[in-house]
Amino acid sequence: MANKDKTKSQTLLSVESIHLSFGRLVALHDVTMEFQREGIFAIIGPNGAGKTCIFNVISGFYRPQEGKVCFGGKDITRVPSTKRARLGIARTFQNIELYTGLSTVENLMAARTMLFRNTVLECGIHFGRTRREEIEHREVVEDVIDLLEIKNIRKSKVGLLPYGLRKRVELGRALAMEPKVLLLDEPMAGMNIEEKEDMARFIIDIYELKKICIILIEHDMDVLMDISEKIDVLAFGKKIAEGSPQEVAVNKEVVSAYLGEA
């Protein structure tokens, strides 16, 4: 048991002294964060605080001018984003980015292309290894479909689905990559209470089943209070607090960042 706790609390992902600027605009200044192998973590902050920037730095969309991104003990600051996905970092976007002309299953299968080992030629004749692989991957995808309760839209075109369901499909796509780190950028934005509760339940289910590291950006403090272990707070590109939801909620700096100086 002690051993298990040890692996759980091992740091899986960290960003160290990140400095990111666009021209003269400083987006992130000396930001350091650590995430353990298992847990639900959150990053909060007012608009423009740099939350999504952190995600982009972790997933490799942005390259910071200073600082390091470490994953599983290795420095991945120079590793391109496609390779980071292969290492096990998956994300969803604030504005849904799906293949709208494809079905749910196809979107999820597309997430697994990087895991196919076959060649173009083999795909062309669709025999032997390709077939076997496709079945294996489909099984993983079906697990995700079952977990997220999207069976009834398995074959529906994603572009025609309502917003809440598209959000769920996007989460499914990230999950289909069987990631070690799941980055969720405002998974509950624009949802009503019922949809939010559903989404929170799915996030908890994912955590309980997969025991991975889930990091989410979210505004809704009520939801975070219930589900997250640790919260990092950003304001104007700087980290101003870190701690359990209860600690963060009473932190003076956090309160003033959210409500403005008194």
Added chain:
Amino acid sequence: MKLDTLPQYLRENYKKYSSNKVAMRVKTRGIWKEYTWEDYFLKVKYFSLGLISLGLKVGSDKVSIIGENNPEWFWAELAVQSARCVAVGIFSDCLPDEVKYYIDHSDSVFVVAHDQEQVDKTLEIKEDLPNLKKIIYWDPKGLWSYSDSMLISFDEVIDIGKSYDKKDPRFFDQLLDQGDREDFCLICYTSGTTGKPKGAMWNHKWMTGSVLEWSSLGGWNDNDYEYLSFIPPAWITEQAIGVAGGILAPMVVNFPEEPETVQEDIREIGPDLLFYGARLWENLNRMVQARMIDSTALRRFIYRSCLNIGHKVADMKNNKKEIPVGWKFLYFLAYHAVFRQLRDRIGLPSAKIVYSAGGAVSPEIIRYFQALNIEVKLIYGSTEMGVMSLPRDGDLRPESCGPPVPWVEAGFTEDKEILIKNKYQFCGYYKDPRASKEKMEGDYFRTGDFGHIDEGHLIVIDRMDDLTPLAGGKKFSPQYTEVRLRFSPYIKDVLVVGGEDREYVTAIVNIDLDNVGLFAEANHFTYTTFTDLSQKREVIALIAKEIERVNKSLPEWTRIRRFINLHKEFDADEEELTRSRKLRRSFVEHRYRDIIEALYSNKDQYRVEAAITYRDGRTGTIETSIYVNTLDE
């Protein structure tokens, strides 16, 4: 080998077909997974032994099963019956309080529950159920971190059963041999339209005998039919056709992936035999009508013309007339132009035998499906008597439930209550011998239904209790009017009201939000909520027209004079409907007594408090007035 009980028949099938024949198919992960008779038998065997290991007392205990249609439901029931115990079916959408009543009243020692939802309900009430030993679930999703010691998974129970079998391999066979046809094996609760539900007890004599007779009478035995299991297994009808019929006929029982995916799954299966509740036939028809409202003028024209041909030919068939060659040809054209695709769309491309039960269906619905060459056979049955009458092939009369089945004798009291003498009698109500006694009149069972026999066909009009008097003493049947009104795509539910001191008939209407919404769209007017839409001038006029259409077919004194469009929908969670979506008449009449009073006053508006749900999920109430409308005579 003894063949008295259902588990014994299952063993027989296992010996006959082993792994060479499919018994069940269930869609999981988008693929149809098959179970052979061997799989079926072994699951039942191990689960049964597992239950016994966990403390099920052979020959006396009760086990409740709650969940959607899944093979595990059937396995659990057969396993319980193999141990000569009693299975109790509970509807999956019951609220925790209702579940508590069923488990408590039936003295169940185990609950076999589907998933997290059902487990949560049961855990919520377990403190009040001291006799409960274990809660067994078959879908582990979301339950990974539950640590309640009462919980155990279906597969774990099967593993326990396997090790029991290793120790004593002959035990299960001996157990099956002890089974007797008089063994009481199933409790089905009445839907409780009046008062607390009562548990009707059934034995194997019924489960095997009556179902065997029914399958050969209905022509679904020995054909290897594909059956779609969709109506709730807690209902006696699914018990007869799905559970018992699947084994006895035998048939391949297909389980859809989720209730929401049925429309897609049914198209992949193309079942030969299927059973829908009355409401589902209405919904199918409503769906097609809605699509046509939304379609182009040309398509509507083609559809209407073909439907006219279909109706004409169906009427000729019903009147036992020879169909002229010209009409046959026209029907051929219509069938291939429209009906074939339509049948495919609604999942009935190869349906050979289709049944409906659980309430009256409008004759117009039956005529409609007849036009598509689908004979919807309206069965008359009850939780206490099983099936009592059913239409035979090629002898369909839209108004009737067909002739009584050969194993019953029908009689009538002086006030035309239907009496039934049944070779396969139920064994009375569980723990309520007085109620059981009250229901019997000598050898006959009092059905509580009002009806008569016309040229050998049984016509059921309404529940005796629901026949409503008007001032002057004459009685009429509100249900008769209601089912006809519900044929309108714009009316989802309706309560027709009368009364001893009342001169005329009135109605409380629930508009169909989807279809009336389409109507609003087509007629370019906007609305905000259900309440708002229901009170629009155009909508009131629309509903008035629909009522007038039905009024024309009614005797003058039972015509509806005044009506209101209710500001909310009837809801099973508020106990306005039963779980099978039948109206709980006296409850609803009591709840809306003020509105009914307004219907019999000269007011033309009535103030109500309407509950509203905001987009973000918050709820509140607003005060609004709804119109009381008078129809011209």
